[in-house]
Amino acid sequence: MSESSTEPTADSRDRRQPPQRTEDRELTVSVEPQSSDGDVVAPDAGSALLPSGPADSGSGDTVESGSDQSVDPERGSAPADLGEGASRQADEELDSSELGLSKPTEQGEDDEPPITGEALLVQEGEIAGDYLEQLLDILDYDGDIDLDVEGSRAVVAIVGANDLDPLVGPRGVTLDALQELTRLTVAQQTGVRTRLMLDVGGYRAGRRTELSELAATTVTRVIDSGETARMSPMNAFERKVVHDVVTATAGVRSESEGEDPDRRVVILPDR
Numbered sequence: 001m002s003e004s005s006t007e008p009t010a011d012s013r014d015r016r017q018p019p020q021r022t023e024d025r026e027l028t029v030s031v032e033p034q035s036s037d038g039d040v041v042a043p044d045a046g047s048a049l050l051p052s053g054p055a056d057s058g059s060g061d062t063v064e065s066g067s068d069q070s071v072d073p074e075r076g077s078a079p080a081d082l083g084e085g086a087s088r089q090a091d092e093e094l095d096s097s098e099l100g101l102s103k104p105t106e107q108g109e110d111d112e113p114p115i116t117g118e119a120l121l122v123q124e125g126e127i128a129g130d131y132l133e134q135l136l137d138i139l140d141y142d143g144d145i146d147l148d149v150e151g152s153r154a155v156v157a158i159v160g161a162n163d164l165d166p167l168v169g170p171r172g173v174t175l176d177a178l179q180e181l182t183r184l185t186v187a188q189q190t191g192v193r194t195r196l197m198l199d200v201g202g203y204r205a206g207r208r209t210e211l212s213e214l215a216a217t218t219v220t221r222v223i224d225s226g227e228t229a230r231m232s233p234m235n236a237f238e239r240k241v242v243h244d245v246v247t248a249t250a251g252v253r254s255e256s257e258g259e260d261p262d263r264r265v266v267i268l269p270d271r
Contacts, residue, residue, distance in 0.1 A: 028197070084155075114157050115137055115190075118149060124186045127239040132158060132183045135178075141167070150197070157199040164201035172207070175200050176235055197237070208241050215245035224249050226269050233262045241268075 014222060115123055125147035134159070136143055143162040158164060168175045179198035184195045211234075218229050232244060239256055242265045246254035253270045256263055 040071050042119055067073070083227075090250075114192075120190065120192070121154040122151075123147045124148070124190060124196050127186045127189050127197055128154065128156045128198070131182055132156065144240045153195040153197055154199045155199070159201065161201070167200045168203045172237075173233060174201060175203060176237075204237060207238065211238055211241040212245055215242040215267075216249075219246060220250050222267050222269055223249075228269070229267045230257075231265045233258070233264045235261075239265050240262070 129147055130143055130144040141164070142161045143158045143164065146157040147157055148155040150156075158167065166174065167178060169177075175198065178200070179196070182198055183194050183196050186196055197204070216232075218231065220228050234242070243254050243256075246265075246267055247253055251270050252267055254265055254267050257266055258264055
């Protein structure tokens with residue numbers, strides 16, 4: 001009878017050895033996560049050293065260590081990574097909803113169309129009227145405000161008081177300055193440039209009549225003599241009155257020369 005070998009095999013040795021205690025030992029295992037199709041997925045930064053075995057979320061889903069995602073205990077899965085920009089937008093929308101604020105609209109989305117035409121001229125007159133009423137109260141002047149539209153400009157007049165000459169000044173200088181201040185106030189509120197005309201105590205109306213007669217007389221002389229005529233220095237309003245008379249008359253033409261306050265109208269034969 002042949003003797004059987006008494007040398008223990010590797011399997012028998014392993015079975016006879018007592019189990020080793022591992023509670024005081026740490027195992028370091030490099031885990032390479034895999035996708036559902038078996039391909040190896042590159043681990044996140046800082047996740048090269050992981051405890052042996054995946055962590056259980058408690059709901060049966062496996063969560064990789066080293067990930068910044070948190071697990072929703074109700075849904076049992078980690079929320080999708082929206083990125084820093086999308087996350088900030090979500091926070092802003094949440095804050096707005098909590099405060100009862102509506103989401104801001106694009107600039108100009110609800111803006112009303114700009115006012116144009118005669119409606120704009122009426123609005124300019126109303127703004128000017130309010131400004132002049134406050135000014136009269138400050139100066140302690142009595143007077144009424146008349147609003148009108150003539151052609152392509154708003155016309156505002158201060159009337160009804162006996163002593164408005166200080167608001168006109170010599171040759172209408174004070175009136176011109178007051179008109180400029182009124183135009184600036186109107187333009188600031190409407191956002192567009194204005195050609196508003198201001199009159200005080202009927203000064204411009206009287207001056208228009210006077211200059212129209214003077215311009216007509218001068219035009220006749222230029223036509224008869226064929227010589228150029230230079231008129232006295234005038235402001236912009238007065239020069240326009242003269243230009244309008246010349247334009248309406250055949251055989252002559254006009255132009256302005258010089259600089260304010262010495263700018264004047266020159267009437268020439270139209271050859």
